[in-house]
Amino acid sequence: MTGPPPVLLRVRDLKTYFVTEHGKGTARAVDDVSFDLYPGETLGIVGESGCGKTVTSLSILRLVPEPPGHILPGSLIEFEGRNLLALPAPELRAVRGNQIAMIFQEPMTSLNPVFTVGDQIAEAAIIHQHLSRRAARSRAIEMLRLVGIADPDVRVDDYPHQLSGGMRQRVMIAMALICHPKVLIADEPTTALDVTIQAQILELLDRLQHELGMAVLLITHDLGLVAGHADRVVVMYAGRVVETATTVALFEQPTHPYTEGLLAAVPRVDAPRARLHAIPGQVPAATAWPPGCRFHPRCPYAWEKCAAEEPPLLDIGDGAGHTARCWLVTEPERRVPKR
């Protein structure tokens, strides 16, 4: 075998729709999303609220609530050559938590309030490695130490409400990593935490990623986070991938106007400005995506073609696989703001 390293997780044409109640139509939350995750790398998925980032991550482990949600046939989520969407339930459970683990946005509500954190960390080890309670408990203490909690042999018997937000997120990480998964899906892992704790948690994730050699799918709305931690970036808008690039390329040459807008909205130390840029408008409802390019109503460059026909993901031709879903790639001279 030659060429690029083997893909660990391959997502192709993922479509996750939700049937809304009272006949408001189908919400196409994730609509034709494709990306690859390679062993050991960090892939950032970026976008505003309502872009389908979280639904994408839930779809990978088939955790989308059904009904109302469903993943359309024709979607493919391939992990080490197996299509997760076609796996029977017991085999899927053997992947969840064991090979692909997940941490959630809200450490406050993602822990079961009636069990000690030790019990909860040990759970995955008991499920997948069939450890005895005692062995699982000592593994849990080990994990607590690994994620940097002081006095792990005392804390193991604490209930979630006895811990601070940052400690709970550390516990979540310990839960997710106890089986040494190959992929960690981190859905807004630091959004609910304050800034200093954010930095600590991200540092911890970076360290553990290198120690355990896992791939991380970092889902966030924060481009600053992506800049510091991701190797490659997928930008999502309105259920679609609108740009993919290496992190460096994305920041040096943002191609899709949406990416441009996101970057302009990030506060910068080196360019003092009075006001931050804001992308006008908001993400439209998932039941009624606009025709043509889904970003055109908010795009400063849009022309007739954008409203008529949706562009495919076009390679901008830098040889590094930088692609953007924008007609500007074919007609760069039109990159002149209308307003």
Next chain:
Amino acid sequence: MTFGNWFALLVALVIAAEGVRALRHRAVRGEKWRRFFRLRTTSWGVGILTFMVVVAVAAPLIAPFGPNRQLDIVHLTNQRPSWTFLMGTDPLSRDVWSRIVYGARVSLGIGALGALVAVALGTLVGAIAGYYRRWIDAVLMRGVDVGLALPRIFILLMAVALWDGLPFAALVIAIGLTSWFGTSRLVRAEVLSLRQRDFVIAARALGAGSSRVILRHVLPNAAAPIIVSAALGVGNVLLLEAALSFLGIGVPPPDASWGNMIADGAPALYTAPWSTFFPGLAISLVVMSLNAVADGVRDAMNPREDGT
């Protein structure tokens, strides 16, 4: 009442009081026990229930007369409460105190076992319906609607008509099988809201199977309403048994249960109120104690509510 009866009664009281004291002592160390005893009424509830259970178990030592013995078979006089007849005698001239003591065995037994059957079944059905949704939910819940729509007494009357002279176990099962509908709705509603909570999704993301998710993550968080419904269920079953006995289809005479004692005493309510008052008091005390204990258990099961 002989000296031996008084002594046995005293021992029962001491056991109940010491039991509560010993449990409260554990509360000094254990967090769960401390939350359990947060309300003073919980101690009283535990004490009264313990006392009742001890009395039921030690009935032959505590009752001065046989429960079915007619003391004055010629005149059938109602004796007032006195030192000989602690709670008087009923219209058939049987000692009310002795019958209460023996009736505790029957009533508490039916109450506890009937409620156990009802809550177990209700929890099972409610959890399955709420967790799996779809057609199984629709089928089970329509069944529950039917069960709630049919008058319970009517179903039980039919059951009794089929068996003549219901044995104890059959009565318990019949009561249990007709008392779970409310619980199943309650549990279903809890499960419906819990199944979408983040920690349940997180547990599924860890690879936990349905039964593990339901047993470890969903039901323990629904424990409070389940336990409260169990405690209230015991009271309901006691009252149902009383109603059935009143209609003459519950515990067959001459065996004493608190329900049929009320039925037996009802005709003489004006002349001998003690023969209905005391069994009624016993039922009320048990039901209230159960509610108090249910409150305590609810607090103990909820680590977030630290009442200090």
